[in-house]
Amino acid sequence: MSTSLPEEDLSCPVCCEIFQDPVLLPCSHSFCRRCLERFWKSALLRSCPVCRRRASKKSPPSNRALKNLCEAFQLGKGQGNASGSNLLCWRHGEKLKLFCLVDQEPICVVCQASKMHKGHDCSPTEEAALECKDKISSAIMVLQQKLEVFNKARQSSAFILEHIKTQAQRVERQMKEEFLKLHQFLYAEEERRLSALKEEEEQCVTAVKSRDEDYTRSIGSLTELINTMEQTLKAEDLTLLQNFKATIEGTWSTLQDPERMSGCLVDESKYLGNLKYKVWEKMQTIAPYSPLILDPNSAHPCLTLSDDLTSLHYSTPNQGLPSNPERFHISAEVLGCTAFNSSSHNWEIEVGDNEDWILGLASESVKRDQEVPARPENGFWTICFRDEQYRAMSSPPTALQVEKKLQRVLIQLNWDKGEVVFLNPSYQEVIYTFKHAFTEKLLPYFYTQSKHPLRVLSKPVLLSIN
Known part of the structure; x- marks a missing residue:
């Protein structure tokens, strides 16, 4: 239905082209929204470009009916004028013989003379097509190279992920081996120190027991001497007097008082004092410090x-x-x-x-x-x-x-x-x-x-x- 309408009825009075987003003024005239805004921007008053009647609204409503008619007209024009590879201009029905280098679109000779493309550089479609094909081919090559770069980067990522797993496994294994050496050293050092403690304990016990045996012998001698002196006290006076000198001299020749036992206890400080530090200090024999580590x-x-x-x-x-x-x-x-x-x-x-x-x-x-x-x-x-x-x-x-x-x-x-x-x-x-x-x-x-x-x-x- 719309294709039977004359093209003049579907053209904007300002740009003389098929309406683009038409709007309706109170005076019943329609214009492209962009054309109207451009006209109002240069005019002193917001009025109709045709009848000069003042417009009351800042944003006129869209003319949906006219918009639908224009779209139907353009669709029917494009379908009816398609002939092989030579499409016709949907605006003017002319063959698309030129390519606008500014707007990057094919146009007809009428479009070239219109306000939309006036002063734009244009080329014949055959020549422009060759140039565009060359540009597209060059763009494809660049994109293919970029694609290859990304594919290689992705392959590298997969390789790096596998290497990270290998690294972590190797480092974990070596760490366990190193800690095992430390554990073995600590166990051996613990056994050595406990053995030394046990040996000192036995030495202290032996020394105290030996002194205790001496005390036992001294106690026996003193007990025997006391019994002898008690027997002397019970004897007759003359007998006591006769034995007094020997008895009293024996009293002063008895054993000396026992000495106090010094240094007989276990030296706890030797085993517990700075124990961790001493073990760490000795650990340097198996854990040397390197001032430099390679990367x-x-x-x-x-x-x-x-x-x-x-x-x-x-x-x-x-x-x-x-x-x-x-x-x-x-x-x-x-x-x-x-x-x-x-x-x-x-x-x-x-x-x-x-x-x-x-x-x-x-x-x-x-x-x-x-x-x-x-x-x-x-x-x-x-x-x-x-x-x-x-x-x-x-x-x-x-x-x-x-x-x-x-x-x-x-x-x-x-x-x-x-x-x-x-x-x-x-x-x-x-x-x-x-x-x-x-x-x-x-x-x-x-x-x-x-x-x-x-x-x-x-x-x-x-x-x-x-």
Whole structure:
């Protein structure tokens, strides 16, 4: 029904296009809502653009009947004019020969001349279609690449989840083994101390019993002497007088008074005084303190770390490690797990027979996915041993004079003074000193391509009482 109406009856008097969201004024004229608002914005009074009658309402009501007629007209126009791939303009019924580059839509030549597209750049539909296809193809390639990135990230997530489970199981097993050693030590120490207590108890009991036997013999002698003297008292006077001298002298020659038994009790303080501390102090023989712990999450796959994370050596690559950002991916490097940004710190490394190593400190932000020289400009302060030569990795590298092959290297960091000092602990000789105004956190740094281990030496624990 609507398709039989003339297009002029369904056109807005302002834009001359099919009504879009038509509204009805009190004067019975209809306009596109947007066209009316645009007209009122530029006019002094809110009036009808056709008859100039003043409108009483700020927001005129929608003309739903007219809107339905326009929609039916556009639908019938589009369906009736469809011919193969050449669709007609739903507004003007003309062929869509142009593509508006501003509004990104196909239009007809009448649309190009209308107010809606006037002054817009346009291209022939064939040319525009080729350009759009190229853009869509390029967009698809970008999205496919992005999809591949996300698929790889998801695969990496699955791999990391599996690695986390493996890590947790390995750490749990090692923790149980370490605690078992501690338990065995405590049980053995408990048995040793209880055995010592039992031995002292027996010694004290034996000593008291021996003294008690002496007392028993003394009591027997005194009892016998008292009986003899009592018999003397009962004798006749002459007999008493005759035996008096011997009897009275025997009285003064009797045993001395028993001495008080000192030190015969169990020394409780020896067993209970600071018991936990003494056991802990002795426990250091099986639980040494390491001033430095290696970070396995930063270790290159070619490095194998000890269970206690205090030594490393070069080995066959471990393919079961995730490619996390903290890990070195190019060179056989690893960092310590504690970062320093103040005060003084030192640790000693046993290099032994290792003939290819680099030791020192690295900034927290050093590149881990690229191979860069371990020099100060790249955030490294190190010395190295390679090809039987010692060098400080300065810029350029500095050859070091070392009389005997180093077995150990002592590294001292004074962050506040900006110094990294390398020493030979066997002779307390300074090997090399770096000076730099540090601004980042520093981490202990290790590199090796030798199967001989580099080992962090333990330190004795010194206590101070506050």
